[in-house]
Amino acid sequence: MRHSQGTNGHPSDPDSNATTDQVSHDNPLFVYIRIPGDLDPQERWEKFADPLQQALETDDLGTVTGGGTQFSEPDEDGNDFVEFCGIDVDLYDAAKGLALLRRELIVLQAPPGTALLYKLGGHDWEEPVYRMDS
Numbered sequence: 386m387r388h389s390q391g392t393n394g395h396p397s398d399p400d401s402n403a404t405t406d407q408v409s410h411d412n413p414l415f416v417y418i419r420i421p422g423d424l425d426p427q428e429r430w431e432k433f434a435d436p437l438q439q440a441l442e443t444d445d446l447g448t449v450t451g452g453g454t455q456f457s458e459p460d461e462d463g464n465d466f467v468e469f470c471g472i473d474v475d476l477y478d479a480a481k482g483l484a485l486l487r488r489e490l491i492v493l494q495a496p497p498g499t500a501l502l503y504k505l506g507g508h509d510w511e512e513p514v515y516r517m518d519s
Contacts, residue, residue, distance in 0.1 A: 404506050405479040413447065413475035414503055416486065421498040424470050426452065433493055434472050440489045447476035479505060483512070490514045 408414040420433070429452055438449040451473040476482030483501060490499055491514060499514040 408476060408479040408482075408505075410477045413477055414479045414482065414505060416474045416476055416483070417502040418472040418474060418486065418490070419500045419502055420470050420472070421496055422470070429470055429472065433490070433495065436493055437472065437474065437486065437489055440485055441474070441476075441482070444481070444485070446478050446482040446485055447474055449473070450475050487512070487514050 403412065403414075418433070418437075420429070424432070434449045434452060441447040441449070449472060452471055453473075474482075474486065476486075483503075486501055495514055497515055501510075501512040501514065503510050503512075
């Protein structure tokens with residue numbers, strides 16, 4: 386894992402000093418799944434969010450809570466483009482939930498550059514889905 390440059394900024398983030406063992410149903414870990422490219426919302430839900438929700442529900446490890454699209458700043462002609470899209474997830478078990486997300490995203494063939502962003506143990510983390518040890 387490596388530190389990210391910024392936070393994911395979700396309003397339900399647990400305290401940044403929360404540790405892995407403090408994550409629970411009452412104190413979920415917010416994870417933003419950043420997916421490079423331009424997927425329309427329906428495609429993003431069908432391809433990734435729905436299957437992730439089913440996998441999370443199976444072991445009661447979390448829930449998909451939303452998603453969105455990040456647009457660039459307009460260029461000199463006023464045009465913008467999609468930088469990435471994402472899926473919001475609340476995990477109830479940090480270690481098992483993060484492992485499940487990574488494993489399922491690989492199975493679902495998430496594009497290279499997909500990453501898990503979260504705040505834990507006083508740090509902001511960015512974990513690429515595809516790593517050397519995959």
